[in-house]
Amino acid sequence: MVSFLRGVLGDKPELLMARMQTMGLVRTGRFFARLSRNPPPMPGKVPAWLSETLERAMTRVCAADDADFPDVRACGALDAALRFMGGMPSTTQEELQSMLAILEYAPYAFGPRRQRLTRLSDDEIDRLLLTLETSPLMPARAMFKALKSVCMMGYYTRPEVWPAIGYSLSGNPGVPAERR
Amino acid sequence: MSRADAKRRVLPAGMISAAASDSALRLNADVVVVGLGAGGGMAFHDLALAGVDVIGVELGDYFAPEDMRCREEVMLPKLFMEGASRGTVDQAITVMQGKGVGGSTLHNTNLCKRLPEPILEIWRGQGVEDLGAELQADFQRVEELLDVHPVPDDRVNANNHALFRGARELGYRHAVLSHNRQGCRQSGMCELGCPNNGKQNAAKVLIPPALNAGGRALVHARVDRILTRGRQVCGVAGRAIDPLSGAELQPFEVRAERVVLGASATNSAALAIKSGLPDPHRLTGRRLHIHPGAFVMGVFDETIEGWKGVPQSAECTEFLNFGHDAEQRVWLVSGFAHPGAAAGLMPGFGAAHASMMRLYPNVAAIIAMVHDHYSGHVRPRDGERVQIHYRPDRAELNQVALGMREAARILFAAGARQVIIPTSPPRLLDSPAQLDGLTGAELGPFNPSMVAVHPMSTMWMGADPRSSVVSSHGAHHQVRGLFVADGSLFPTSIGGPPQIPIYTFGRRVARALLAGLPAR
Ligand SMILES: Cc1cc2nc3c(=O)[nH]c(=O)nc-3n(C[C@H](O)[C@H](O)[C@H](O)COP(=O)(O)OP(=O)(O)OC[C@H]3O[C@@H](n4cnc5c(N)ncnc54)[C@H](O)[C@@H]3O)c2cc1C
């Protein structure tokens, strides 16, 4: 697997992106699923390996600066993000899941180390995310933007997170209690 | 949602769910309106009240006031097209549009403005007729119907006060905006659907009287094709959609000799193209304008809590000029977002981003929205999805830069100690002196991150079938019996909130359609 990816992608993110563009996002996602002997993207139900990728990425995208922010894994952020994705059209869901499949293998092309994302250290994932966010390649930026929006929607909509950012619904007299 | 669940859903009298039907639905009417948002909702209302046998077909759900929850993760996927994931094809610009009975007026922020005279003058120059006194009278009647009035002073929240303070300090032209609210309890939840039924929107003001007058509405029904017989329209066909899972269910068809498109500037054009309607000059879907906007945030020492109260009531028009040679074309208006969306707008990620999110209660924001001269185009995709091709050119990016600079200047003048500009990498500025370096030359896709909420044009009005898609009253130039009544109609971008103009043109189109109906 590793040597195969090295052969296909080399060290060049452009090759991964070119592959995505010629094959299409969904076929690239399915290709990575087949290669890693994992179930392919499935609208309506995210396969476990892809939710692991999302959760791991989320721990870094929504990393805390201090202890009063709850841990991503402790506040139901993953479930909220998955539900948010589940409200999108099935073709968009398949594309987002494909994006997660590509993200899982993105370190082979974007660095910092040839390894799956879920096996990278915190610091390594941060470096990968920064590379994607600032990449001159538009599909890499698009991938970062989609990931960030799903993660933020999952994490910052959790009421457990709100005290750390000073937000609350109970302090808002215009919000009826039964609608919170 | 199972079919049995769909059947148990309580809908207002006159409204049925296509998802609840056991078999393919076939209905007949004199007129079918596709989409019940601002334009389609007004056409549906006026036709039903005139006694026409009209069916409104709506892709989205029906929301009773008590269905509105003050939670982003619950409401955004329900109220927005593509589950709030819509964007330009390169994903660089997020495009927000509504779905459901009421369309984008369910979640919009209720700003109301008429079309400015210079825009009408440009449209006249492009061959659009009847833009004089009768149009102004229509504006007035629409404003009365929707209870449009200036936002009262005591309802201007701290976020909007910041814009006023800064603009006043700098001597920039600014004003309090008008809105269409009654019974508003200042929850600040407008973009999630009002929990207090305080919006005088299409769902509240137009649809109930239309149903009472005998209009019928078919919800959970996505139109996929406009049916024609030669050059005459003869109905629409599509699929029932499960409102919970989005799954495609059984087909439906509504036969009618008149069809009104009110599916928005993106979806109406995509539908027309998908249906293979004659388009000899290949115009449909082009000229797409979206008012791309960037959020500039100011951090204040005092608490702002911009998520509370009427979200938008202040504008600065100092840099908003109209006309082909206008050098400054940005509309500055206050803006805010709830935590999930706000976190997406705040630059970066990780611990540094979390630290910025701590500033959330102290942030005031201004959206720099470009009155775009550049235009993109829209094409169909699968289901409700559309391809939005729009990548601002240098001239537009210069406007984005101008807007961000001036929004920042206003925030500093209002007392912000820091301003966050969402470029890549983000600029965290301590003084306005650092603003001059910000030019359009450094901007591009994803830089800054942008949002658009006003798609327009794509099936624009005009007298000449070689250079416009529909007549000045919305009748399609190529297909008899087909009308357009939504934001697609506008020949140019308008540089302000589009709902009042769209409602008003929806009325005008309904009137033209009525005039052509055989006497009953
Ligand atoms: C966050 C936000 C805030 C806004 N704030 C303001 C504001 O303050 N003031 C203002 O003037 N404007 C505002 N707008 C914009 C304004 O609401 C829209 O421009 C306006 O509602 C568009 O009217 P429309 O008739 O073109 O389409 P819409 O109101 O979007 O209605 C289109 C309808 O068609 C339905 N539809 C689409 N495709 C199909 C299909 N194939 N079959 C059946 N139905 C279909 C959709 O579900 C939808 O209900 C805002 C928009 C957003 C997103």
Ligand code: SF4
């Ligand atoms: S601010 Fe007013 S109109 Fe907007 S959601 Fe709250 S109560 Fe409704």
